Amino acid sequence: MSTTTLRRNFAFNLIYPMMRLAVSMVTVPIYLHHVGDARYGVISIVWILLGYFGFLDLGLSRASTNALSKLRDAPQPDRARVLLTTLTLNFCFGLVGTALLYFVGGYLFQHVLSVPDALKPEVLGALPWIACLFPMALVSGAAMGALESRERFLTANLFQMSAMILSQVAPVIMAVFVSPSLAVVIPTVAIVQACNILAQLTYVYRLEGPISFKAFDRAEARKLLGYGGWVTVSSVISPLLVSADQFLIGSLIGVAGVAHYGVPMTLVVRTQTVPAALARTFFPRMSVLSGDAARELGARALQSLGYGYAAICAPAIVISPVFFRYWIGHDFAQVAAPVAQILFIGAWINGLAFVSFTLIQGQGRPDVTGKLHFAEVLPFLGILWLLTSTLGLNGAAIAWSLRSAVDAFAMFWAAGMSRQIVIAAIARPAALLFVSEAAARFVGMNLVPALAVAVFIGLAAAWMAYAYCEDWRRFAAPQLRRARVLIEALIRRPGAAPSA
DSSP: OOHHHHHHHHHHHHHHHHHHHHHHHHHHHHHHHHHHHHHHHHHHHHHHHHHHGGGGGTTHHHHHHHHHHHTTTSOHHHHHHHHHHHHHHHHHHHHHHHHHHHHHHHHIIIIISOOOGGGHHHHHHHHHHHHHHHHHHHHHHHHHHHHHHTTOHHHHHHHHHHHHHHHHHHHHHHHHHTOOOHHHHHHHHHHHHHHHHHHHHHHHHHHHOOOOGGGOOHHHHHHHHHHHHHHHHHHHHHHHHHHHHHHHHHHHTOHHHHHHHHHHHHHHHHTTHHHHHHHHHHHHHHHHSOHHHHHHHHHHHHHHHHHHHHHHHHHHHHHHHHHHHHHTOHHHHHHHHHHHHHHHHHHHHHHHHHHHHHHHHHTTOHHHHHHHHHHHHHHHHHHHHHHHHHHTHHHHHHHHHHHHHHHHHHHHHHTTOOHHHHHHHHHHHHHHHHHHHHHHHHHTTOHHHHHHHHHHHHHHHHHHHHHHOHHHHHHHHHHHHHHHHHHHHHHHOOOOOOOO
């Protein structure tokens, strides 16, 4: 498939996260107004629990996407064997997760979390529905793997987007017009998810079928679990590497420090929607290509992402103080903005690591990424404690960014990317980021100078991408030609005929 197809798939993979952000901005205030802070807090904890128990997927969704991508042109029974084996395993693990979620969730809500007494009957009534959400999520992951293996990203994103919109809008409607009780809101989410997954499975069956239950294969199950086990290592350790800083800040500095650090961290991490969408786009392709061809594609992706993501992070560094000042307040901005500026550098290099991470796993070596993440834990925790103790919140941000840099270069090395390719891809964007740090110190919280400098730096990033990255130049050249033709047509348009 062509580069144009990759660009189109990348655009498709940006649709869902962008739409999720837009929908949440509308529905969250309504939720809070109608269900109240306590009920919304319970709902938030439910999503956290579902995310935490997601490790019971054991990397099978990723493993099946990899296996099915290699079998894209294989006979139908070969693909059916992988798909049914994955669906069966995920459903069984989902049932285990249902039991764990029911009992662990019940214990947390009854004995650990401070839930108002008036709300406890609602929580207990909703708990079976909460537990039922888990196997549906795992089965959906397997279905999405089948679609992504064929690079049907538009269809996959439409399914995810419809599930997300209905899962957020339908409960709001029920809360407003029926009852804000969790015994109404949570079952609504579960029913919507069940309907969406039924639609997903029907579509996948029409695409991949006929599929017999006899297609389950124990040997295939062992291969999938062998691949997925190492994916699970990264899936379990990565949240620790991302969130350990906030737990340590809460211990050393206090919960107020967590707010000053957590808000900019959340905003910074959300910009990684771009590298995450790129990684999702490239994973099936890198699973199919040979080692040299996959590395060549990875080198192009690294260079494109290096300039493209810098065009987001560099202006954001400059505008952060002004943004926090007008969004939350001057005092908050004084503490949070320097943290955000440091984190943006770490997020940029961490985003580039998505390319090598995807390349390594696509080539069938998830053990490499798992081992690297495991090796990073103790050194990171030590450096995090040292820098947070001595430099406070900025020290925690520096530790996180340093860990991101070390992880990125380790991934580049493990993926077999040459030093020349890496330097060519990251040297100029990295220099632009550090220039942005210096410029941000100069303009501070002054609105007009900050906006002017941010726009200038954004244009500089765009020029660098056009001048030094062939893929960006191929993409931009036709757009520039169309713009020039349009401008010339407007200039040459004849004026109104003079009156007699």
